[in-house]
Amino acid sequence: MTKTKKEEVERQLEGVEGEAKNILARVSSLELEMDKERRLPMEFSARSKELENDLSKLRSVADVQFAPLSKEELNKQQVVTEIEYSDIGVTIKTEDGGVFYAKTAFISPSAGVLQRV
Known part of the structure; x- marks a missing residue:
């Protein structure tokens, strides 16, 4: 192989390596986003349960406080x-x-x- 051909192939290889690194970085970034998205339903579920408990407590208090007066x-x-x-x-x-x-x-x-x- 001639020197110029070899240099051209090496430049192409460097370009492909750079693209591969960019793709790997994007894959890592997308994996992090997916992990965050997976955690959201769990966080929403936990928060929803907290709010339901709070609502239940408030209803109990309201039932006592706002019971019809005799x-x-x-x-x-x-x-x-x-x-x-x-x-x-x-x-x-x-x-x-x-x-x-x-x-x-x-x-x-x-x-x-x-x-x-």
């Missing part, structure tokens, strides 16, 4: 000091330290109270 509690003539409302319900605080929770609340103040508002 007629006796509703008919008490108590001085209401604070009413807070949110997306999940109403909290009513009374002068004697009572705290009542409900999904909704209806108040009927006297005409004198309404005039002061």
Whole structure:
């Protein structure tokens, strides 16, 4: 083989080696991405279970806190000091330290109270 032919073949070989290295680097990169993608469902599953547990706990608390009040509690003539409302319900605080929770609340103040508002 002549020197120029040999040099040309060596350059081609170097080019092929460079391409092979690039392909191997891409393969490694894709393998890392695949590993990340494989872990995502496990992470989502674990997070989903955490959220389901949190939701279950909140529902239990809400069931207790927002259970219907008895007629006796509703008919008490108590001085209401604070009413807070949110997306999940109403909290009513009374002068004697009572705290009542409900999904909704209806108040009927006297005409004198309404005039002061």
